[in-house]
Amino acid sequence: MTITVAPISPVLGAEIRGVDLAAGVDDTVFAVIHQAFLDHGVVFFRNQSTLSAEAQVRFAKRFGPLHRHPAAPANDDEGAVFVIHAHRDSPVANGNGWHTDVSCDEEPPLATMLQIHQPPDGGGGDTLFASMEAAFAVLPEDQQQQLQLLTARHESEHVYRGRYADRGVDDDGADYPSTVHPMVRTHPETRRPSIYVNRSFTTGIVDMDADDSAALLARVFDHIERPEFQIRFRWDANDVAIWDNRCLMHFAIWDYWPNERKGNRVSIAGDRPFFDPDAPGPRESGIRVSDGAL
Ligand code: SIN
Numbered sequence: 336m337t338i339t340v341a342p343i344s345p346v347l348g349a350e351i352r353g354v355d356l357a358a359g360v361d362d363t364v365f366a367v368i369h370q371a372f373l374d375h376g377v378v379f380f381r382n383q384s385t386l387s388a389e390a391q392v393r394f395a396k397r398f399g400p401l402h403r404h405p406a407a408p409a410n411d412d413e414g415a416v417f418v419i420h421a422h423r424d425s426p427v428a429n430g431n432g433w434h435t436d437v438s439c440d441e442e443p444p445l446a447t448m449l450q451i452h453q454p455p456d457g458g459g460g461d462t463l464f465a466s467m468e469a470a471f472a473v474l475p476e477d478q479q480q481q482l483q484l485l486t487a488r489h490e491s492e493h494v495y496r497g498r499y500a501d502r503g504v505d506d507d508g509a510d511y512p513s514t515v516h517p518m519v520r521t522h523p524e525t526r527r528p529s530i531y532v533n534r535s536f537t538t539g540i541v542d543m544d545a546d547d548s549a550a551l552l553a554r555v556f557d558h559i560e561r562p563e564f565q566i567r568f569r570w571d572a573n574d575v576a577i578w579d580n581r582c583l584m585h586f587a588i589w590d591y592w593p594n595e596r597k598g599n600r601v602s603i604a605g606d607r608p609f610f611d612p613d614a615p616g617p618r619e620s621g622i623r624v625s626d627g628a629l
Contacts, residue, residue: 338364340371340378345621347466347583348566349375356394356575357384365397368577372446373525377464377566377578377585385573386450388416388599395448395601398577402444402602404437405512406495408502410599417600419449423593426501430587433465433560434535436580436602439491439512445605448577451570451598459591461569467529468582470559471519472617473624482530482555483610485518485543489536515541517610518555522581526614529582530559554629559584563622580605 338353349371354360360368371378386394388411395401401415407429410416421428437443454460471479490513496506518540520531534556540548568576578585580602 338367340367340375342375343379344566346469346564346566347376347464348379348568349377350379350381352381354380355383356380357386357390360394360397369398372577372579376466376468376583377576379568380575381571383450383573383575385452386575386599391448391450391599391601392416395603398446398603400604402437402604404602405440405491406504406506407499408504415601417602419451419587419598419600420596421589421592422595424501427498428587428589428596430462430585431589432535433556433584433586434533435531435584437491437512438516438531438533438536438580439489439494439514441512441514442607443605444580444602446577446579447600447602448575449598449600450573450575451596452573453595453597454570454572455591455594455596457591457594459588459594460596461567461588462576463565463567463586463588464578465559465564465584465586466582467531467559467564467584468522468527468617469564469620469622470561471528471530472620473622474558474628478629479519483517483519483528483612486515486541487518487532487537487552488515488539488541489513490538491536494535516608519610520581520608521611521614523606523609525582526611527582528610528614528617530555531608532556532559533584534560551629558629561624563624581608
């Protein structure tokens with residue numbers, strides 16, 4: 336089989352064709368997949384067969400050791416497989432808001448691999464992805480410099496407390512992670528900068544008056560959620576996505592109630608976000624934001 340990488344937009348996303356993940360991939364094919372993941376931020380594999388939890392874990396481990404979610408129950412011995420499931424009786428649907436996976440962790444997951452086994456009957460359940468590298472690249476230099484100097488708090492209690500009660504999780508007395516990250520992070524592999532805040536977990540800017548912090552964060556959230564930085568992926572059964580949490584955020588749209596959507600998600604452990612002022616600047620994005628930035 337010939338492997339090809341077909342970009343979805345100039346900004347992010349690519350479909351990788353000619354790979355059967357269930358059959359396993361050799362080092363040469365993995366190198367192509369890994370490079371496409373770095374180049375495009377999120378890669379998609381269509382026409383796959385259902386991966387067993389073991390097969391998905393085995394493939395995800397090619398990227399590195401796995402991350403354990405701080406709140407969601409796991410569905411395997413290693414504590415790595417997080418079942419994505421929304422249905423008629425779900426009080427919430429996972430990921431239904433702009434976020435970067437578990438950014439409240441000191442070392443948030445570097446990537447996430449999701450296979451949707453059952454998309455909703457009748458459509459819907461798409462996932463949006465947004466390039467935080469492009470969102471940074473289009474900012475005027477003075478605004479880039481302003482954000483580069485700032486750090487922000489990421490908290491999770493308001494997101495996770497009680498969220499998995501319907502799956503039997505009793506979190507009475509549980510502590511949920513919170514931490515501080517740079518508002519602009521340098522990608523540890525590509526060395527490119529991207530904005531690292533999101534509406535779900537980021538609650539305030541450190542050492543800034545509360546009103547100023549809320550006002551600046553609101554402007555940054557509005558900016559990073561612009562459609563110019565986004566793609567939208569429509570799932571067919573057994574499609575697989577692998578996204579890089581170090582340079583994008585995503586939003587799983589819950590527009591299909593009361594229908595059911597189900598899949599398995601595995602995340603790969605990451606390192607502590609940092610900003611390196613000596614790293615190269617952003618790539619030219621090709622996006623023109625004509626009506627101002629922040
Ligand atoms: C998530 O946010 O990790 C879930 C994404 C999805 O269900 O599409």
